[in-house]
Amino acid sequence: MRIGTLGAARIAPAALIKPARSVPEVQVAAVAARDRSRAAEFAAKHGIPMVHDSYEALIDDPSIDAVYNPLPNALHAEWTIRALEAGKHVLCEKPFASNEKEARTVADAADKSGLVVMEAFHYRYHPLAERMASIVGELGEIEQIETALCFPLPRFSDIRYSLPLSGGALMDAGCYAVHLARFLGGGEPAVESARALLRKPQVDRAMTATLRFPSGASGRVTASMWSSHVLKIAARVTGSRGQMRVTNFIAPQVFHRLSYTVDGVKKRERVAGEATYTYQLRAFLSAVQTGEGNLTPPATSIANMAVIDEIYRKAGLSPRGMI
Missing domain, CATH: 3.30.360.10 (Dihydrodipicolinate Reductase; domain 2)
Known part of the structure; x- marks a missing residue:
């Protein structure tokens, strides 16, 4: 499975690049960032063979099977949906979306596509x-x-x-x-x-x-x-x-x-046990290859965001993305 990462996020080395060294069936094949020089530097440091000029170019790359989405919270739903529409499986960093409504939109897109979307609550896989x-x-x-x-x-x-x-x-x-x-x-x-x-x-x-x-x-x-x-x-x-x-x-x-x-x-x-992220990456690979192993699918993400939204309301604040 060839996976591309959206952005050169600080979490990516621990969450994806290092675990991939323990999961030989997975290759971190590409990175894209809004600043190409930053993406190129990240790729050189971590041995990633391909640098794309934009997120769009990465998700449209036919050689990429899956996308890792560690973008800021407000961009999770948008770029997960775009990746699904491009035919890519998605490992999305938590929180899954800005709010429950967005999470439902992503879940609907996942159902329609038939592709795997996994929220990266890595502890759950240890x-x-x-x-x-x-x-x-x-x-x-x-x-x-x-x-x-x-x-x-x-x-x-x-x-x-x-x-x-x-x-x-x-x-x-x-x-x-x-x-x-x-x-x-x-x-x-x-x-x-x-x-x-x-x-x-x-x-x-x-x-x-x-x-x-x-x-x-x-x-x-x-x-x-x-x-x-x-x-x-x-x-x-x-x-x-x-x-x-x-x-x-x-x-x-x-x-x-x-x-x-x-x-x-x-x-x-x-x-x-091994690192939580290694277990998570193996589970993601299994879900893509066999349909089994996704312990944090969109349905659970919707439920988690619903509780988060209500906590914000009870605290007198607005759910994220709804202000």
Whole structure:
């Protein structure tokens, strides 16, 4: 499978180029950027054989089978749809779109095309994710689910603080926390309340939200790019029989902690595995070749964006792309 990347994004080496070295059936064959010199420099550094002058030229290249879309949030839907219309499968960085409505438009385009669209929630493809779900199944009646992704980003000129580009802490960090809460909660939650800390009008630097799952379990999501929660990447699930705690579900291959107590017996585990991005790329290849393996398809992306939109509304803000 020959894949081209739209833009020379900072995330591309970790998310695509390095994993491709471990998946020999995948070749990163082309890159395009609005600044050709930047694309050429990126290609030379990472051994990419082809440089295109524009995104259009890359997606129209008949030698390219699939497209990796790491563009700013506000461009995800547009260029994913364009790639689908050009007959390309798409691995799209999270968040999938600016809002639920856009996500539905992308999903409709994917259905019409019959091509694979995968949202790049890479943690979901690591064995740790399935182990977390398995342990939750041992905790009895689930009472509370808490997820958090907080990290410091004091570079306030960063595009992740740009409202026109659909930025904000909930979109960048919080989409992971929402996704994991939904995964562990086993159902689509209602948003009860939310509170934002703003960097500038309509742009959240931090967000907390309370959820209610169909089972009756409560939820709490915390996201931050600049707040008193300097660094927190964690999950805690409490049930009638015990509790599970996880630290660093995002990059468990680097470091993680997994502990749980069931009926008074406490255990700790380490789930071995490769980089999350390597598992994700293998799954994308499998989905393209066999139709199997896509754990983050458009339907789940729609559901995730629906929760994100409602959190923004409960916080007194507008969903991204709807201002």
